[in-house]
Amino acid sequence: MLLSLGRVIAVVSQKGGAGKTTVAMQLGGGFQAIGASVLVVDLDPQESAFRWAESAPLLDSDLPLDVRKMSGLELIKHIGELQKEADYVVLDTPPSIYHPSTLAALAVAHLAVIPAVPSPTDLWSTLAVERLVLNRMEQSHRLHGCILPNRVQNTALANDVLELLHEFTLPILDVVLCQRNAYAQSAVIGASVFQLGSAADAAQQEVRKLIAAVLKQLGEN
Ligand SMILES: Nc1ncnc2c1ncn2[C@@H]1O[C@H](COP(=O)(O)OP(=O)(O)OP(=O)(O)O)[C@@H](O)[C@H]1O
Numbered sequence: 001m002l003l004s005l006g007r008v009i010a011v012v013s014q015k016g017g018a019g020k021t022t023v024a025m026q027l028g029g030g031f032q033a034i035g036a037s038v039l040v041v042d043l044d045p046q047e048s049a050f051r052w053a054e055s056a057p058l059l060d061s062d063l064p065l066d067v068r069k070m071s072g073l074e075l076i077k078h079i080g081e082l083q084k085e086a087d088y089v090v091l092d093t094p095p096s097i098y099h100p101s102t103l104a105a106l107a108v109a110h111l112a113v114i115p116a117v118p119s120p121t122d123l124w125s126t127l128a129v130e131r132l133v134l135n136r137m138e139q140s141h142r143l144h145g146c147i148l149p150n151r152v153q154n155t156a157l158a159n160d161v162l163e164l165l166h167e168f169t170l171p172i173l174d175v176v177l178c179q180r181n182a183y184a185q186s187a188v189i190g191a192s193v194f195q196l197g198s199a200a201d202a203a204q205q206e207v208r209k210l211i212a213a214v215l216k217q218l219g220e221n
């Protein structure tokens with residue numbers, strides 16, 4: 001029998017609204033779309049991922065996303081069991097790098113994905129998250145980190161994005177999530193962009209590319 005890999009991906013950022021919950025939920029939908037099993041763990045006391053999933057309308061064809069809420073301590077205690085349950089465990093974290101649940105997430109993760117909005121005001125807080133991830137990487141040799149530009153306004157900005165982000169030490173994924181209604185809309189219906197049909201085709205393609213990039217960071221392709 002093939003044993004589940006149980007790879008753990010933490011989505012972390014210092015700033016509220018950078019897109020942690022959005023990225024965590026799309027990763028969940030994206031892993032399901034490639035036929036992998038996935039668990040999303042909501043470590044944010046605001047419980048946005050959990051509430052988001054709870055509001056999902058159950059369509060016949062849907063595989064509902066398994067979202068569980070947990071504290072950092074519970075995560076540390078149960079991570080071994082969670083890894084046996086699913087191929088990928090995605091952790092949505094609170095908007096603070098000092099929160100015990102964020103630190104717990106980084107203690108168990110193989111990969112930290114930092115969603116970064118490419119604006120000067122977000123740059124400083126992203127640099128602070130990067131410092132924390134680099135520091136944790138020194139403690140845990142299995143942890144890797146990467147930066148995902150999110151809410152990119154249009155492709156002409158791609159160069160500006162890279163210019164803003166080139167100050168980082170961690171790799172910047174060669175994928176961006178653009179500012180798209182589909183992402184905001186998927187939160188409203190409590191699902192990922194894969195439940196929005198062909199109208200969300202562009203967003204689905206971005207998420208598929210994101211999954212490929214994350215697998216590459218995990219050394220799995
Ligand atoms: N790429 C995107 N395109 C359009 N809307 C987006 C995108 N990413 C995030 N959003 C929207 O921005 C808002 C904040 O996103 P989200 O809740 O994912 O951020 P967060 O980092 O989890 O925030 P918090 O720190 O408060 O938990 C939401 O309304 C979401 O729908």
Ligand SMILES: [Mg+2]
Pocket residue numbers: 020021022044048049092093
């Ligand atoms: Mg959130």
